[in-house]
Amino acid sequence: MANKRALVKRRKAVRNIRKITRTMELIATARFKKALDRATEAKAYTEKIAELAADLSASAGEVAHPLLVKHEQTRNVLLLVLTSNRGLCGGYNAGVLREANLTIRDLTSKGTKLHLEVSGKRGISYFRYAGVRPDHTYTQFEDKPRFDEVEPLANRYLEWFVSGKVDVVQVAYQRFYSASSQKPMVETLLPLDRVETKPAAGPAQAELRKLAGQAEYEYLPDAAGILEELLPMSFKVRLFKCFLDAAVSEQIARRVTMKQATENAGEMITAISREYNRARQAGITKEILEVISGVEALK
Numbered sequence: 001m002a003n004k005r006a007l008v009k010r011r012k013a014v015r016n017i018r019k020i021t022r023t024m025e026l027i028a029t030a031r032f033k034k035a036l037d038r039a040t041e042a043k044a045y046t047e048k049i050a051e052l053a054a055d056l057s058a059s060a061g062e063v064a065h066p067l068l069v070k071h072e073q074t075r076n077v078l079l080l081v082l083t084s085n086r087g088l089c090g091g092y093n094a095g096v097l098r099e100a101n102l103t104i105r106d107l108t109s110k111g112t113k114l115h116l117e118v119s120g121k122r123g124i125s126y127f128r129y130a131g132v133r134p135d136h137t138y139t140q141f142e143d144k145p146r147f148d149e150v151e152p153l154a155n156r157y158l159e160w161f162v163s164g165k166v167d168v169v170q171v172a173y174q175r176f177y178s179a180s181s182q183k184p185m186v187e188t189l190l191p192l193d194r195v196e197t198k199p200a201a202g203p204a205q206a207e208l209r210k211l212a213g214q215a216e217y218e219y220l221p222d223a224a225g226i227l228e229e230l231l232p233m234s235f236k237v238r239l240f241k242c243f244l245d246a247a248v249s250e251q252i253a254r255r256v257t258m259k260q261a262t263e264n265a266g267e268m269i270t271a272i273s274r275e276y277n278r279a280r281q282a283g284i285t286k287e288i289l290e291v292i293s294g295v296e297a298l299k
Helices: 002-057 092-109 121-129 149-163 205-216 223-298
Strands: 075-084 115-119 136-138 170-176 181-190
Touching: 002 223, 075 092, 075 149, 075 223, 092 115, 092 121, 092 170, 092 181, 092 223, 115 121, 149 170, 149 181, 149 223, 170 223, 181 223
Parallel strands: 075 115, 075 170, 115 136
Antiparallel strands: 170 181
């Protein structure tokens, strides 16, 4: 039978852990709501600017832009991996790193030169342990990434792609679809050879999109000048959206993990309390038997 004193200490320790996990769950919930609002707002802007870029690209078919041109050969690929700075978020980092590793192995098998950049201490520690040295590492992106922090990276990627230093720019991150659906994936951001827009929701919207595609545009000053400004901004907001999705997905994963830890701690406390009561009852029964045995011996 377990020692009652040890059971009391163990139950107290588990209760303290449950308080910590419960507090972390509440913090993650608050951060998730803020990150969700920012991601939702950015999603509407990203979809609209992508729709404008698609309409202009389709209407001005004779206009060519470097960001829309797919390089003849893929010799250099830049892969940006977005992970978290902190742990205790379940399989969030593992899923992103798994997708990144699949892409790295595929590129290595094809003989493609890889330019690896990693954001987040967890990803940096993983690649250091794996013996892979990234070209650049970042730790400044927390749960509130700002556009002015992401823009320097976007400008450098644009410069490298236009100059031919890299042929493809990819991002490994966890994409946010809803509060109950997130998926780790590797998304290609450059070249912008195909701008995806949200499909029409019904027949009326589909007809409007069809008429918009047939409409004739008048460009002022010209289509090339508009695309020169619009396409780089489209890439920047898409990259920024990746950081926002990663931030909100991390908070969701941490909230779910801490909730499960709190529930498991509650079940453990119940089991320990049950075991303690059994030990206490056994001790009382033993003492009663000893008293009865002593009384019988005195007769």
